[in-house]
Amino acid sequence: MSAPSAHDVVVIGGGVTGAGVARDLARRGASVLLLEKEDYGGGTSGSSSCMIHGGPRYLQFDWKTTKLSCEDAGKIVRIARHMVHRVVFLIPVLPGDRNNLERMETAMEVYDRFQPLKLSHPHVRLNPEQALELEPGLAPNLLGAVTMEEWGVDPHRLAWANVQDAIEHGAQALNHTRVTGLLRDGARVVGVRYRGPDAATGEAQAKVVVNATGPWSEGVARLADAVVKLRPAKGVHIVYDRRLSNFAVSGEAVDGRDILMVPHGNFTLAGTTDDDFYGDPDDLDVLPDEVDYILEGFDRVFPALRQHRAVRVTAGVRPTLFQWRPNEDDLSRRYEIIDHRKRDGVSGLVTVTGGKLSMYRLMAEDATDLIARELRIDERCTTGTAPLPGSEADLEPAAALARAHGLTALAVARLQTRHGCRAAAVLDVKRGTSGLVCRCEPLSEAELIWAARQEQVLTLADAFRRVGLAAGPCAGAACVERAAQVIGRELDWSPSQQREAACDFIKSLWVGRAPVLNRRGWAQEELSYGARRGYR
């Protein structure tokens, strides 16, 4: 074990909130170490609905929350403009719905007051013919519809962009590094003990340790004999192989809960479930009932959904704050910053938990304000105005960049959604000879090399999160081996390590695919299995 490193703050948890705290602290001049046990954005953040939304639902409970949420969504949209996209909902009203068209439009009229805060437009009311013209897949018996705007984002890229900005402002960040214990000096937490990806152990001393581990925060707090009480909820989404429409669709599930079908990038998410969860957040299965629940809901509002091809499912656990009685859907998405000195008599430990993706920046700012007071740092928060890496300037035309680098415009346009104005620098890594590793995503060799060199991609699963390796309909059948070679060259993997990495990755993909394979999916599996001569 090497000598302990010393920092102002150690942040445990590289989800979007932990990454946001690390970014905020680093920009205020604190020395920060961020530790993530798997990969950035690989837990709750990555399995979210990928939405930066204002929350019209909260209009029934508390308008202040809607306003706060919209204001902060607007800040995220401004600082991350290359990776956000408008999500335009068609909200059809069907016979028997909880809300009739007038009530629905009233809610939208109220929500319209907050929309400018996040650079969004007011709603449009549509009669049935108009709604069906915009989306012919809607149920033909609809009574009308209204539009509503939110924003979508790739949460893996959002988490990484926060980590990247933190690093560019002096922070250290390590993924695949698990905190195994907290260093104590009496009742004070003075650092962490950790184990890295090569099984080497280390210690880091810190004036403050931040527990930003989402559904794992109860366990991390217990390491210091402190208490965090959550009511975790499991959420499942089905991922379809393409944008099924440029419009998102909302509907009601059998129990009256809202379910959403949302186009993001080049895929569509349908979900979500919301059920109390008592298991291990590291061991999530998706049950056939959960898939059926989502599909049953869409049978009513978008009957064609069953005919489309689902490529995988995602499952995550929301770190909802504990409350007794309300059903899962009515639980607040409130967040809490816990100073354990006041709560449990344990100083040096701060937990930030609860909340939702669209409030990550605000949660991080509140937590950082508390820590900055503790550390006597006077710098103000800048994360609401300073652009994230890649959003500092306008994008070059994709076609021009494509010509210069011998790629298709599609490959470059996709790359720009991940790297923004830094796309040219990424492509310069392998100027002139960069082919495509994955044709369906599409993903260039240059971007994969960049990810291994500059974005802490240590496994093929990291490449899935960071640059979309095998996220397309080929499900890795055509690209995993080549990707293992490209990354392996960068990380000095032997040929057998490359093969092992490919096998492990294919197995992990299978877990997400198995619950939703249809006839064509099975045919592709068999073909892929045969092409690999049976190894899996």
Add this chain to the structure above:
Amino acid sequence: MADPRQRTAALARLAVAYARHQVRRTIRRAPPRGVAEVRARYAADHYEHLTARERALFPEMSRCINCGVCALVAGRLGQTYVPDLATAYLRPLHLLPATAADFDGPASADLAEAAAACPVGVPLPAVAAIVRRLAQA
């Protein structure tokens, strides 16, 4: 859950908004603003909608099992490999206008022949037609 007083206040404000909405609807029953407004508003985002015929065909676009047979039969459309039409291009619909250059150049692909060779019946001529329409939208 929210504070009960906040909840009551929120519901009361919604009730007032509902009353105002009903009065407005009674006094001035404006026709829905509709499709033209939605299209104009989201033209910059390239949020083109699918036609009813395209929607009906759309599930068939997802049949591809990545066998590569169509690539052996047909050539390219401009710079674009035929198998990529369904598996890469007809996915990020909103990015297609940025990809029009990918279809420049000689089109040597015989899409009908490629479709005939496809073991799972992906309607390649229809895929190409939708991609071209959205790329030029």
